[in-house]
Amino acid sequence: MKSRFITFEGIDGAGKSTHIAALTERLAQGGAAVVNTREPGGTVLAETLRGLFLHSGMDSLTEALLVFAGRRDHLQRVIEPALAAGQTVLCDRFTDASFAYQGAGRGMDLSILETLEDWVQEGRQPDLTLWFDLPALMAAQRRAAAREADRFEQQDLEFFERVRGGYAERAAAAPQRFARIDASLSVPEVAAQIAAVMEARGW
Numbered sequence: 001m002k003s004r005f006i007t008f009e010g011i012d013g014a015g016k017s018t019h020i021a022a023l024t025e026r027l028a029q030g031g032a033a034v035v036n037t038r039e040p041g042g043t044v045l046a047e048t049l050r051g052l053f054l055h056s057g058m059d060s061l062t063e064a065l066l067v068f069a070g071r072r073d074h075l076q077r078v079i080e081p082a083l084a085a086g087q088t089v090l091c092d093r094f095t096d097a098s099f100a101y102q103g104a105g106r107g108m109d110l111s112i113l114e115t116l117e118d119w120v121q122e123g124r125q126p127d128l129t130l131w132f133d134l135p136a137l138m139a140a141q142r143r144a145a146a147r148e149a150d151r152f153e154q155q156d157l158e159f160f161e162r163v164r165g166g167y168a169e170r171a172a173a174a175p176q177r178f179a180r181i182d183a184s185l186s187v188p189e190v191a192a193q194i195a196a197v198m199e200a201r202g203w
Ligand SMILES: Nc1ncnc2c1ncn2[C@@H]1O[C@H](COP(=O)(O)OP(=O)(O)OP(=O)(O)O)[C@@H](O)[C@H]1O
Pocket: 010, 011, 012, 013, 014, 015, 016, 017, 018, 019, 142, 143, 145, 146, 183, 184, 185, 186, 187, 190
């Protein structure tokens, strides 16, 4: 079976988690061995870093160093072995989030993030990135109805519109890899968009 590395991106509350389970089931029915994972996190070490990342105050460079340290461990222990075994890896957020949140959101120098990306990933990139795009206000309304906010989710709408712009820049720079999903639509309509993207690739 051919390996696939699929990442899910978007501002907080865009609907990624809602659709990961459904896609997992669809791929498994087609015979794929699916590994579900997430960032920050995905290994014991990276989940420990996630706790610090989400709940301790720090500057954007410290955020980036923590998240890329966790990513290195995650790649070595989970993602690369799964891909080598021909499995399909579904990852809730990956490096595009660092460019969107630490870069566009926090204003961090993108060249530092590019260097970290090169060092940590050694050329590994997702085969497909599903970018759940919707206005920051709509995402905030969905989050407010669903749960208590963490350190990132407490940011204002301007922050999330910058993050959204960061994703748009990453998508424009890698149009073959990115598929923009209109996440403002209903759950069935979003699911239909994802199915169309997968079918277009013969997946
Ligand atoms: N298309 C949709 N229309 C309306 N509500 C939705 C839609 N998709 C998801 N939701 C609801 O919005 C909330 C946030 O969705 P979800 O947790 O899937 O987002 P997320 O992108 O995974 O967020 P985060 O990255 O912050 O964990 C949930 O309550 C979910 O039920």
